[in-house]
Amino acid sequence: MKIGEDFNPVEFNLFGYDLIEPNALIGDTFIALVSLFFGYKVYKMSQKSAFFKNWNIFFIVFGISFIGGGLGHSFFNQWGVEGKYFGWVTSIIAVYFIEQAMISIYPNKQKQSTFKKLSLYKFVLAEISLISIFIFADLDANPQKGLLVPSLSTAIGFITCLLILGLKYQKSITPSFKWLWISVLTMIPSAVFQGMKISIHPLFDRNDMSHILLVLSLVFYFMGVKGYYRHSK
Numbered sequence: 001m002k003i004g005e006d007f008n009p010v011e012f013n014l015f016g017y018d019l020i021e022p023n024a025l026i027g028d029t030f031i032a033l034v035s036l037f038f039g040y041k042v043y044k045m046s047q048k049s050a051f052f053k054n055w056n057i058f059f060i061v062f063g064i065s066f067i068g069g070g071l072g073h074s075f076f077n078q079w080g081v082e083g084k085y086f087g088w089v090t091s092i093i094a095v096y097f098i099e100q101a102m103i104s105i106y107p108n109k110q111k112q113s114t115f116k117k118l119s120l121y122k123f124v125l126a127e128i129s130l131i132s133i134f135i136f137a138d139l140d141a142n143p144q145k146g147l148l149v150p151s152l153s154t155a156i157g158f159i160t161c162l163l164i165l166g167l168k169y170q171k172s173i174t175p176s177f178k179w180l181w182i183s184v185l186t187m188i189p190s191a192v193f194q195g196m197k198i199s200i201h202p203l204f205d206r207n208d209m210s211h212i213l214l215v216l217s218l219v220f221y222f223m224g225v226k227g228y229y230r231h232s233k
Contacts, residue, residue, distance in 0.1 A: 003198050009076075010202050019074040023203050027211035028070025034215055035063035038222045045229045054101035055225050058094050059218075065090035081139045084146060088130060091150045095157040096123040102161040102180075105173070105228075119157075126153040158184050166224070176227020183220035186213045 009020040019025075039059030046052040069087030076083060099119040106112040130149040137145050166181035190210040192198070199205035 001198070001200050003196060005197060006199060006205065008202070017075070018077055020076055021073045023205070023208050024073035025070045027208055028066040028073065031211055031214055031218070032063040032066040032070070034218050035059045035066065038218060039063060041222065042225055045225075049232075050104035051101050052225070052229070054097045054104060055221075058097040058101065059221075061090055061097060062094040062218075065094055081143045081146065084143065085134060088146055088150045089127065092123065092126045092130065092153050095154050096120075099123075099157050099161045102165045102169075105169070106165070107172070122153065122156065126150075158187070174227055174231035176231065177224050179220040179224040179227070183217040183224075186217050186220070189213060 010022060011018065011020050012022050013019065036059065039056050042052055042056040042059060047056070065087050068090065069084070072079065072083035072085075072087050096119060099122075100116065103112055103115045103119060106115060126149055130146070133139070133145060133149060139146050162180045163184040164181075166177045166179075166184075169177040170181070190213045193206040193209045197206055198209075200209075
């Protein structure tokens with residue numbers, strides 16, 4: 001176990017390519033498959049409702065984002081930090097659709113319209129800020145700078161739309177929305193592992209622990225969405 005520093009990346013060879021972090025590739029691919037599966041399940045619920053349509057798009061974009069993320073990790077020797085750009089850009093897109101989904105059932109139509117616009121402005125600002133970092137920051141020297149905007153966008157979106165609205169909707173719409181604010185709580189141990197750089201083994205580092213908690217969050221998202229579907233039938 002290491003605390004405060006990372007293990008050296010595990011190297012492996014596949015199809016003649018010198019790759020790294022097989023655990024990241026496996027973990028990200030598994031997350032992608034789970035997310036795409038839930039996207040398929042939500043698609044079968046309804047495409048007439050903006051709530052279900054946006055959740056469906058979220059699961060699909062999120063899954064695609066993690067496919068790109070896994071490849072970006074493992075092909076780092078070939079692609080460099082630029083290989084991570086796709087995952088960072090699409091993660092902001094995914095959060096936007098969660099926000100739009102949760103806002104779409106806000107009872108006050110005037111406030112709903114305002115919140116949708118604020119979500120859109122936040123999305124545009126986040127993408128512009130991230131692209132600016134790509135252009136002006138030295139990400140080769142410090143790739144972690146590229147995570148700043150996606151992490152901030154995710155934190156704001158999840159706290160406002162999953163935690164706060166989840167609590168509100170649990171009381172006013174259906175108890176199943178509790179799974180959405182509970183999902184936000186799973187970010188706390190993930191933040192601890194990431195912030196303190198706690199890694200158990202080279203093949204199970206802090207990112208792998210976050211992946212486990214992320215899969216749990218995806219399950220909670222789906223449980224919340226499915227509960228609302230049953231309530232609305």
